[in-house]
Amino acid sequence: MEGATITREDGPSGGRWVLVRDGIEAEMTYSKLGTTTIIVDHTGVPDAFRGQGAGLALAERMIADMRAEGLRVIALCPFVKAQARKHPEWADVVE
Incomplete structure (x- = not known):
C-alpha cells in the first residue's frame, strides 16, 4: 500500500502489526502459543x-516476519484464513 509504513509491536504474550498512512491505522493482532x-x-x-x-x-x-523467525501461524482471523487459501505459497508458514 503506497505511502504506508508497517511496524510490529511484540510483547510477552502477543502483539500486532500496524499499518499507518496519513495518521490512520490498520492492524493485525496475534497471540503467542x-x-x-x-x-x-x-x-x-x-x-x-x-x-x-x-x-x-x-x-x-x-x-515475511514469521518465515524469517522460523515460526508457524494458526489463522483464526477469517481474513488471514481466506488469504492463505488464495496463497498456497504461504503453506510453509500458515497451518
Whole structure:
C-alpha cells in the first residue's frame, strides 16, 4: 500500500502489526502459543483503507516476519484464513 509504513509491536504474550498512512491505522493482532507458533486472531482495516490492499500488506509482512523467525501461524482471523487459501505459497508458514 503506497505511502504506508508497517511496524510490529511484540510483547510477552502477543502483539500486532500496524499499518499507518496519513495518521490512520490498520492492524493485525496475534497471540503467542509457546515459542514456535502464533495465533493471528484479528485484522482490522478502517473504511478509509478498504479496497486498497491494507489487509494484504499486513498479511504479507506477517508472513515475511514469521518465515524469517522460523515460526508457524494458526489463522483464526477469517481474513488471514481466506488469504492463505488464495496463497498456497504461504503453506510453509500458515497451518
